[in-house]
Amino acid sequence: MSALTLRGWLLAESPASKAQARCQRLFIGWLAFRRNPVAVIGLLIIVSLVLIALLAPWLTLNAALEPDLANRLIPPGSQHWFGTDELGRDILDRIIWGSRITLYIVGLVSIIVVPIGLLIGVVAGYVGGWVDNVLMRLTDIFLAFPRLILAMALVAALGPGLENAVLAIALTTWSPFARIARAEALTIRNSDFILAARMQGVSTAGILARHVAPLCMSSVIVRLTLDMAGIILTAAGLGFLGLGAQPPTPEWGAMISLGRQYLIDQWWVPTMPGIAILVVSLGFNLLGDGLRDVFDPKSGGG
Amino acid sequence: MAAGSSLALPPKLVKIGGVIASLVLTFIGLTAITFTIGRVMPADPVLAIVGDRASQEVYDQVFLQLGLDKPVYIQYSKYLGQLLQGDLGTSIMTAQPVAEDILRFFPATLELATVATLLGVFVGIPMGVLAAVKQGRWPDHVVRVIGLIGYSAPIFWLGMIALLVFYAKLGWVAGPGRLDVYYDSIVDPVSGILLLDAALAGEWDIFHNALDHLILPASILGTFALAYIARMTRSFMLDQLSQEYILTARVKGMPEWQVIWGHAFRNVLVQLITIIGLTYASLLEGSVLTETIFSWPGIGLYITNSLFNNDMNAVLGGTIVVGVCFVGINMLSDLLYKLVDPRVR
Amino acid sequence: MDNSPLLSVEDLHVTYHTPTGLVQAVKGVSFDLGREKLGIVGESGSGKSQTGRAILGLTAPGGVVRAKRLEFDGINLLHADQRTLRRVRGGGISMIMQDPKYSLNPVMTVGKQIEEAFLVHSNDSKAEARRRTLEMLRAVRIREPERVYEAYPHEVSGGMGQRIMIAMMMMPEPSIIIADEPTSALDVTVQLQVLAVLDDMISERGMGLIFISHDLNLIASFCDRILIMYGGQVMEECRAAELAQAKHPYTRGLLDCLPRLDGAREELAVLQRDPVWLETRGGSQ
Numbered sequence: 001m002s003a004l005t006l007r008g009w010l011l012a013e014s015p016a017s018k019a020q021a022r023c024q025r026l027f028i029g030w031l032a033f034r035r036n037p038v039a040v041i042g043l044l045i046i047v048s049l050v051l052i053a054l055l056a057p058w059l060t061l062n063a064a065l066e067p068d069l070a071n072r073l074i075p076p077g078s079q080h081w082f083g084t085d086e087l088g089r090d091i092l093d094r095i096i097w098g099s100r101i102t103l104y105i106v107g108l109v110s111i112i113v114v115p116i117g118l119l120i121g122v123v124a125g126y127v128g129g130w131v132d133n134v135l136m137r138l139t140d141i142f143l144a145f146p147r148l149i150l151a152m153a154l155v156a157a158l159g160p161g162l163e164n165a166v167l168a169i170a171l172t173t174w175s176p177f178a179r180i181a182r183a184e185a186l187t188i189r190n191s192d193f194i195l196a197a198r199m200q201g202v203s204t205a206g207i208l209a210r211h212v213a214p215l216c217m218s219s220v221i222v223r224l225t226l227d228m229a230g231i232i233l234t235a236a237g238l239g240f241l242g243l244g245a246q247p248p249t250p251e252w253g254a255m256i257s258l259g260r261q262y263l264i265d266q267w268w269v270p271t272m273p274g275i276a277i278l279v280v281s282l283g284f285n286l287l288g289d290g291l292r293d294v295f296d297p298k299s300g301g302g
Numbered sequence: 303m304a305a306g307s308s309l310a311l312p313p314k315l316v317k318i319g320g321v322i323a324s325l326v327l328t329f330i331g332l333t334a335i336t337f338t339i340g341r342v343m344p345a346d347p348v349l350a351i352v353g354d355r356a357s358q359e360v361y362d363q364v365f366l367q368l369g370l371d372k373p374v375y376i377q378y379s380k381y382l383g384q385l386l387q388g389d390l391g392t393s394i395m396t397a398q399p400v401a402e403d404i405l406r407f408f409p410a411t412l413e414l415a416t417v418a419t420l421l422g423v424f425v426g427i428p429m430g431v432l433a434a435v436k437q438g439r440w441p442d443h444v445v446r447v448i449g450l451i452g453y454s455a456p457i458f459w460l461g462m463i464a465l466l467v468f469y470a471k472l473g474w475v476a477g478p479g480r481l482d483v484y485y486d487s488i489v490d491p492v493s494g495i496l497l498l499d500a501a502l503a504g505e506w507d508i509f510h511n512a513l514d515h516l517i518l519p520a521s522i523l524g525t526f527a528l529a530y531i532a533r534m535t536r537s538f539m540l541d542q543l544s545q546e547y548i549l550t551a552r553v554k555g556m557p558e559w560q561v562i563w564g565h566a567f568r569n570v571l572v573q574l575i576t577i578i579g580l581t582y583a584s585l586l587e588g589s590v591l592t593e594t595i596f597s598w599p600g601i602g603l604y605i606t607n608s609l610f611n612n613d614m615n616a617v618l619g620g621t622i623v624v625g626v627c628f629v630g631i632n633m634l635s636d637l638l639y640k641l642v643d644p645r646v647r
Numbered sequence: 648m649d650n651s652p653l654l655s656v657e658d659l660h661v662t663y664h665t666p667t668g669l670v671q672a673v674k675g676v677s678f679d680l681g682r683e684k685l686g687i688v689g690e691s692g693s694g695k696s697q698t699g700r701a702i703l704g705l706t707a708p709g710g711v712v713r714a715k716r717l718e719f720d721g722i723n724l725l726h727a728d729q730r731t732l733r734r735v736r737g738g739g740i741s742m743i744m745q746d747p748k749y750s751l752n753p754v755m756t757v758g759k760q761i762e763e764a765f766l767v768h769s770n771d772s773k774a775e776a777r778r779r780t781l782e783m784l785r786a787v788r789i790r791e792p793e794r795v796y797e798a799y800p801h802e803v804s805g806g807m808g809q810r811i812m813i814a815m816m817m818m819p820e821p822s823i824i825i826a827d828e829p830t831s832a833l834d835v836t837v838q839l840q841v842l843a844v845l846d847d848m849i850s851e852r853g854m855g856l857i858f859i860s861h862d863l864n865l866i867a868s869f870c871d872r873i874l875i876m877y878g879g880q881v882m883e884e885c886r887a888a889e890l891a892q893a894k895h896p897y898t899r900g901l902l903d904c905l906p907r908l909d910g911a912r913e914e915l916a917v918l919q920r921d922p923v924w925l926e927t928r929g930g931s932q
Contacts, residue, residue: 137327137331138331140328140331141327141328141331141332141334141335142335144328144331144332144625144628144629144632145332145335145625145628146583146584146586146587146624146625146628147587148587148588148590148591149587149590149605149620149621149624149625150335150621150625152590152605152606152609152617152621153336153339153617153618153621154339155609156339156609156612156614156617157339157340157614229453229454233454233456233457236456236459237456237457237458237590237591240456240458240591240594241591241594241606241609242610243609253456256456256458256459256462260462263462263465263466263470264466264470267466270459270462271459271462271463274455274456274459274460274462274463277455277456277459278451278454278455278456278459281453281454281455281456282450282451282454285450285453285454286450545749546744546746546749546750547749547750547751547752547753549705549744549750550744550750550751550752550812550815551752551763552705552736553703553705553736553737553741553742553816554736554737554741554763554764554767554815554816554819555733555734555735555736555737555738555767555768555819556733556763556767557733565752565755568752568754568755569752569753569754572754643754644753644754644799644801645753645754645799645801
């Protein structure tokens, strides 16, 4: 009976194929993850974020986000759950559309940072010698720089805009990943299976791509999730300073900046976007903590 | 010391030499980056510096000054040379040397970052220890929640909410700025640190007022420091409390508080030095956003305003100063760690 | 000499509540300890270390200790309050652990740690503590006590570290020492040195010793009496001299597995485990 059910297949003693082994590992990881309720909350938050971003056109009252000056600055109520802003736009709507921007930032930064970090780290760790030294010096320099300030300087040079902000953030964030990948590569470098691959004539690039890099992935992903909150906060900070997405794009940091002058009497205008940032950031932190506990339970996570 | 090896340098010297070499290399890297940002990236670096309303003469003057007709590496060495002499260029906003402007604004940030770090240390460390000792029970959960919120909340938003609640609604603290307007310029800026200057001059009214203004932004920045320090302290303490020597201490019959503070914490202290250094350095950076909210005239506000005014020299100058401080503090705490940990000596 | 036992243990149980169920680390262990050297032998997981910790009340959190009797010097260790327990720890019963690399505080000097053991149990001055520390370091045959006093644990060798441990645990003048694998992390020659020091100190002071180890030969040669544990229970108890005549199949199995230099042997025997040995024997609870 057990071999035929999905659960049986996932818990079988000897996997029949590589795909099955992979699924099994994921499943067991999931079981361990599931035991940590706080981490599951984090996962739910992020999943909700993705869903809200995808379903934005159907979730919003006024998909076009047009100004409606007759209805400006209405406090939260039954018709506008989060109230309206200085141009009469429903704040909840703007937050929902803003989730797309948040995801865009998260996604774009990840796509830039992970490959670069992996590449530099794996090459440095595997090849060693002066290549390692040079690459690590480079990594250290970027690591040494204060993130927001460097991002600000970059945007000052390139001009404000969402893509420039993303580039700036990516340039200041890739260093830790290179370090992690390098550490893993150093450990793996002398393993027997790498030696076997070399003897079979696999090129260095092939070894790095097919054997070393995949093994670094889990640490990199955990670190990425943990850093994601910081990335979102930096992006919000840049948006707040007017250096990210430009109006009328509903980027959450920019929304706070625009609503700042209404803080005292119409508190909901700058407060609501901030809560959104807080929740998403919290979600990534919780998720990252949970993932780290699953992959590396020794790191004092309680 | 190895007797009889006359050629080998004493190990201490080698170590210090290594640190200095590291510093120099990082400084070069830093300046290379700012140089790239300032000269290489903008479409027209001269325009970036003089602004688009400058006259043709000023344009030509700066063009020659930057040596833009020469190859890049000559430009860079010129740039480096200027930096080492303390010349950060001239600000188009104030028409003063950037270095002077920064010197004027820096103490305010120093004051803010220092008080915030002290707050983070004296509140965060006990919180972390408490959470570790009572692991899994409610104090642990409370500390972790506070830590998580401090970590996840956008600091400028938190500052805003704090201003709304504690200043606008409750009136417990003073509002934005360092001092109430009518106290301005009364006290001689001896150190630039208002609290110190006011105390030295005996102007207790002003001292009190300055404190009133300082407390909210320092608390907000401090919350961030607190969250980080508490989290790391908890992690380190949990690590130490599971070690064998803790069992030894208990076997000796020592009271629990002595086991925690006299043994476990003593091992944690060494690691905390690095953490505190990191925190202080990152607060220098975090003050950018806090200063904007609280109109605190520090280097963060300076950089932000320069950005809005497209004052490239000022922005880059500020970036370098903050960058150098960042690197400097990190290296210092690294050095301190090596001095204090007996295992490394 | 006083013949009543220093320590009485009757039907000791140590149970852990884990997410995957109950783990019974110790299942009904009973023994008395006089002024003698008692060895507890067993494999990993036999519950020998847990027994030692339970006596001192230092079972890890999550573990529950139950016994019919756990008495030291007239004090009921099961129901004693924290203050009494702390007095007993160090002052009455002390423990030496396996690896001084881990069991000594790395950021405190050796001298300070040893002094601490003394000062916790007395109101004497620091000068007196220092004097006694140096004296104790000499007693464990450390040749330059002043230098070792100022040293940090990572600066001394393994053998010296263990002797420091012994010195530290002897400072408050306990009546019983529990030695939990004290020589397992040491080279063979150093082992003998450390054991010699331990032996001398115990005989001089007429103390009781509980020697926990997995090394049957070592215990047989060092101790007076032996307890053999498996699966949390005592399989057999005998005098060290009579070990070769042991009756329990587990003990016989262990003895047969030991390589011997005398006599011809074709193949080394492998211990056959009988699941019957894991069943709880006798007694309620």
